[in-house]
Amino acid sequence: MNHYQEFAAAQLQKLIPIQDEFKKQYKIDSYSNWFYDSDSEILRLYNDETDEVFFKYIPIGTFSLTSKTWMWSWFNKYLSEKNKFETLKIKKFGKINHYTKLYEGAFQSDEYDGWEFLAISFDIFNGIGAYNVKTENIDFYLLLTEKIESNMNPEIKLLKQKTLECGSHGFQRPAFVCQHLNLENPIGFEEAMETHKGMELNENEDLQAWCNECEKVRVQYGEWNEESEKFAKIKLICENCYFEMKELNNA
Template sequence: MLKQLVFYIIILTMFFANCNNRSTSKKINPLDTVSFEQLSKISCKYLKNQQTYCQEKYKIGKYERWDYDQSTGKLIFSSKGMQKIIIDYEEVGSVSLTSNTWLWAWGNSSIEENVKREITLVRSYGIKRGFKSLFNAEWSADIVDGWDMAAISAYILKAKGVYRVPGRDNKLFSFMLFKKITVIDSLPQKKS
């Protein structure tokens, strides 16, 4: 009887030790161990694949017109007065070729809250990892930096794609993430 009791105590001790090891061991998130350069490379590859898919499936870039509305969070592509694609978007940020700066959407007061809620997760990740370009609101940049920030954001947030919106003077470019893509073939385009 004593041998059985000792056996059960040993088994229970091993069981609880094993349970404690499982609860204290964390799964390592690959994003927590990459350098900024590795993150950029992974993200650019991810975005390239997403952009190719969007081009092939949705023909993004082939439509006559695009419009967006911050209040609804919709980016709309249309041709011949008919809406073709409606995309729920998240604003990433913008590059100014006048001031040669990048400005994150979360740091831009002219961007409405409903299109910049999720991008704050990229900022939080940047703070956690110490990647200054992800948590400083504004910094010296060019158009390549804009694409890099869009790619990293797309990768972290698992976006379906990115659209670069040119400003009227081609000196300011905004980057938008595709969150949800809906194909519409029969809705007439609103007249502005």
Template sequence: MQKDMIQTLFIIIVLVIGLFFAFNYGKKTKNEVIEYKASQSEKTLEEISEQKSLDKPNRTPEFESLSKKAYEYLNQQQKYAEEEYGIGKYEKWFYDQETGLLTFSDNDEIKLKIKYESVGSISKISETWLWSWANEHLEQIVKSDIKKVKKYGEENNIEALTKRKWHADQYDGWEMTAISAYLMKAKGAYRVPTENTYSFMIFKDIIDLR
């Protein structure tokens, strides 16, 4: 009899302990709940802020006017570079950050050497534009003059020229390249495709070795 009572009492104790843990499992204190909600709120605000920081810049009438002039200028330069130097018809191209040279060759013989300035790049992954002056992975020799474009943007309140990174596609990349070519009086431009990016550059000088 006494043995049965002990067993019954033991079962009751186990059940009470089990119910206690089941009821309190995962239960947060009031302070923990407040802290959790606050952290989630902060995370959401950070995400919204980060997303907003990548919004495309405003297109003002001044920007549209500049863009039109820039495209007209670059189209003329591209046409001349193609007709005079045959750019786009060579077997191979190669660019070297350390020398700041873009070369074109046929039969392993270099035909053209071009001193270039990096303008920026489009990421195929994040679909964003990044100005070369904001890209710490580029050598200084290929981005030494591009800040002139940023300065122009600051002086004329053109956000697209001063915002380091924003959502963009290839058309935006070409537009920024055209504007840079126009402002820096470049002799042409080129887009270099890589696995994850499109890199845009403008020609500062063309050395004909043909």
């Protein structure tokens, strides 16, 4: 066993009783559902609206079940959490101590590495627990740093509105745009109301936008009707994609 293996094994052994106590305290194994929000960096574990718990998290990295590859979050361009760059502290620590696995961005690995990385991260970031989000192709390793009280918390209220799973941005609030809007070419961006990212929406409000050509057709018919809607062919996207489209068209 080399020096890194000894170090990683020791950190993991130190984490195990802490994690066991954390699981016992918050009963995290009792929740059948999970949801994490990359914008607020909050993990929700829940059974229903009355049985839930919320934590702030730092995304440590991901393990691909198909390619058997570990990727540190600082290296992963698809993760949108701003605090992913906190993990550069792990990279720095790895370089100082010549621990290759801690400073290479991506490499062949297994799921056991992920738990060792969580254990190493635990001391660096003063964590309170860890959580492994399992999806069909990728495991996400999250270091939990703080429990959040949900009563009247505006971040929690916003998070609960996010129900659409986007391949690029994870779970987000839904938005509606015409078939022509895209993330490549600016073609105009008309909105049903003035919007900004993260705004609170009332129950009867949605993020809705359409292109210049759709606006001409809407004006021609005087309203949204069967014919104008047939031209627009409204599609469902996530909130982040919506505001990326808005930024592209307003640039």
